[in-house]
Amino acid sequence: MNSDFQKISEIKSLPEGSRAQFCACAILKSLQKRLAKNGSEFLVADFADNSGSMTLMVFADSLAYISLTRASAGDAFKIFGVADFYNGRFSPKIDSMEKLSEEELQSLLGELVEVAPENADAMRAELFSIIEKIPNPDVRETVKYALNDVGEVFFRSTAAIKMHHAYVCGLLEHSLHLARLAVKLLPMYPFVNPSLAIAGAVLHDIGKTIEYSQGLATEKTKIGILQGHVVLGFRIVRKAALKCKLNEDLTGRLEHIILSHQGELQWGAAAVAATPEAVFVSMLDYLDARMGAVYSALKTGGDGEFTDLVPALQTRILQSKPDDEFAGAKVEVSSGKKIFIATSNAHKVKEIKAMFEEWGVDCDVGGADEIGGMPECDENADTFEGNAFIKADALKKIAPADAYVLADDSGIVVDALGGNPGIHSARYAGVKGEGADKANNEKLLKALENIPDGERSARFVCVLALVCPNGERKSFEGRVEGFINHGAKGKNGFGYDPLFELPEGMTTAELPEACKNEISHRARALKELIKFLKTQ
Ligand SMILES: O=c1[nH]c(=O)c2ncn([C@@H]3O[C@H](COP(=O)(O)OP(=O)(O)OP(=O)(O)O)[C@@H](O)[C@H]3O)c2[nH]1
Ligand SMILES: [Mg+2]
Incomplete structure (x- = not known):
């Protein structure tokens, strides 16, 4: 198969009213059956390629419906449809779909799978150089033990199914962002313990390596559903701390960062952050998760004035750039040396x-x-x-x-x-x-x-x-x-x-x-x- 198809981001940017035909190649991320008001069934399918994602409604009267009923998350399809909008939202009509063969999938993988924007090897090296900065050697060893324990999956895993950093190497990127922020901001808060803060930044989401399946479409694993990444991460970190003979006080404080990083109990935190380090890490996580959601929304937002609704932010994001001729200027605050x-x-x-x-x-x-x-x-x-x-x-x-x-x-x-x-x-x-x-x-x-x-x-x-x-x-x-x-x-x-x-x-x-x-x-x-x- 050659690449006579369009990227999702291009399709979403087609002008409203154009009703242009398109052909896309994309991976099915999730599929749900719903009932319309008139009682007829339809499918809601999320598809993504490396340029973005789109949600398709597929009704029982279309050929695509039959292809999709036999599909499962992670399958890759060639999708034929017509660009359309409903209430200003991209809502294409789907004519038909063909499942890609294994061969076709392999040849197109780079086009279909979204990868973190930063280079994975460089991110990994930087993460380890920050870990080397952890002043307390037992905390440093605990972090290394935990990473080694979960293995390569930490460096490939997504950080989420949908919300933020939901792409290959997203977990590495998100963890590195927190570690960078921690190193930059720690001097402002001298009462925050630097070893615990950096360790918490690196490890806070490590449970996601187990919570998510690591195939082409991210789904929660059985244990992911039963325990969630907060508890899974707590277990990984506890084991590492015990193996590395981290003292009891530091072990408890590090565990607390993992248990509370999710911010609020209704967002899945097991405890409310109650140490300076835990408050610090949960706030860094809050910032980077939401900025990650903004990044993804802008990347796939089409050419409307606003993006689609961003669930994590409960709003749409204004897409136009500020009218500022100095917008591209670098603020000389960090030489990075x-x-x-x-x-x-x-x-x-x-x-x-x-x-x-x-x-x-x-x-x-x-x-x-x-x-x-x-x-x-x-x-x-x-x-x-x-x-x-x-x-x-x-x-x-x-x-x-x-x-x-x-x-x-x-x-x-x-x-x-x-x-x-x-x-x-x-x-x-x-x-x-x-x-x-x-x-x-x-x-x-x-x-x-x-x-x-x-x-x-x-x-x-x-x-x-x-x-x-x-x-x-x-x-x-x-x-x-x-x-x-x-x-x-x-x-x-x-x-x-x-x-x-x-x-x-x-x-x-x-x-x-x-x-x-x-x-x-x-x-x-x-x-x-x-x-x-x-x-x-
Ligand atoms: O009153 C001073 N004000 C200064 O501003 C100053 N700068 C240097 N010195 C003297 O010169 C030695 C350097 O020797 P030095 O360069 O070998 O350093 P050091 O042995 O203290 O440390 P290191 O850098 O070798 O580890 C120091 O110990 C001091 O006695 C200073 N004395
Ligand atoms: Mg000397």
């Missing part, structure tokens, strides 16, 4: 994150602890740049492939000491951990004891090393000039800040954080790095 900072120094992470935020660069910046912690590494190069790349390379090995890795090697260079402590600033006094800053400061003051004012010039130097997802390597240097005081002043910053006096007459530890982040060596290097990132 993920950056992990390769350091075990929490002060550096805090300063770098604050600067990204302050300068409105909406990269997703995380510390090494979000991906398993900063690996041990030997900073044995003889330049700041060399050491920065040693740290960046060490973290790159465990960072997600699509992430940038940024390392900072910095220190204080004192002219009277021939450039020392320089690259050895962190370990200048040989003390590690808590007392290091104090010991370093004391050693430096001692070394400069007999050096007069006027010869105590020094500078902070910072080299940032960036390793890009494509392997490209860049470094950026920043400096700030000053001199070393005779004692400590100020409580902000870290390291040598209380000793480092700026020409303006105060130490960098006396500057408010925001001021330090404007003028510091790290700020200067980071400004250059951000310029580069914007070209990416």
Whole structure:
């Protein structure tokens, strides 16, 4: 059979009154027998191809009626009819139908089966990279266990029969949407536990892998009807949590997210969301389910002013685009870049994150602890740049492939000491951990004891090393000039800040954080790095 047929979306766009003949190829999604007012039987059949769906009324006086009485959901048909409208709604007259042979079906499968608009492999990779962000390792393992337990079907299944994301890979797409939303919105709600929120976003609908048959037409399975996806999902997640030895409290809270995500009891929730995470996930689900319904309505809406009634929204959707010449503009809020900072120094992470935020660069910046912690590494190069790349390379090995890795090697260079402590600033006094800053400061003051004012010039130097997802390597240097005081002043910053006096007459530890982040060596290097990132 060749493709001398029209897509459902084309047929639905035929002008009202044209009464044009059409031939469509489509899959029967559902079939119901009804009684007309005059007592005669008719069939209501939902058909879909990859462009959309249409509902057909087939009356007993048509040839198609006979073909349909022998059909079941999942069968594919060639449909001959005439475009017609009833009360402004597409309501074609059907003349006849022929069932497609298995061979014809195979050759047309790509035209008939609607698949999620985003690429399935890319969605899957992104979902796993978000799962890797889950801070609590037991929650992370629970999510992976549950996905592995249900297997490939999670990545192919539809998310619904009709309402939203009702296409192949719809469940993957819907789950990924929630996970993306969770990652974006979590910073706004610091009282929401991030591990539970991301896990709930990924797993909330996992029961649908069992609730629905996975053939060409989605139907509820027997156990799907008897238990529903909320309870089925609860069981999958409970098993995973027990296997992964998730603690009792987190297990109960994760189960609660699954049981309550449906929002309201009359929509099938088993419990009303009663934790911050459960309220958060059920609201994300509400948003994405309804936006998915809008997407499908617009896609199949024909060329009327409004779409057909969207049951999930209890209204029709206005189809015309806003009269806005800037409608296609991208709002520059997210560069979508993920950056992990390769350091075990929490002060550096805090300063770098604050600067990204302050300068409105909406990269997703995380510390090494979000991906398993900063690996041990030997900073044995003889330049700041060399050491920065040693740290960046060490973290790159465990960072997600699509992430940038940024390392900072910095220190204080004192002219009277021939450039020392320089690259050895962190370990200048040989003390590690808590007392290091104090010991370093004391050693430096001692070394400069007999050096007069006027010869105590020094500078902070910072080299940032960036390793890009494509392997490209860049470094950026920043400096700030000053001199070393005779004692400590100020409580902000870290390291040598209380000793480092700026020409303006105060130490960098006396500057408010925001001021330090404007003028510091790290700020200067980071400004250059951000310029580069914007070209990416
Ligand atoms: O008062 C300061 N204000 C600063 O703004 C600053 N930046 C760097 N430094 C000093 O230089 C060492 C870097 O050494 P460093 O780059 O090896 O870092 P680190 O060992 O602390 O962490 P990591 O990034 O290596 O994991 C630090 O420990 C500090 O003593 C600073 N002191
Ligand atoms: Mg170090």
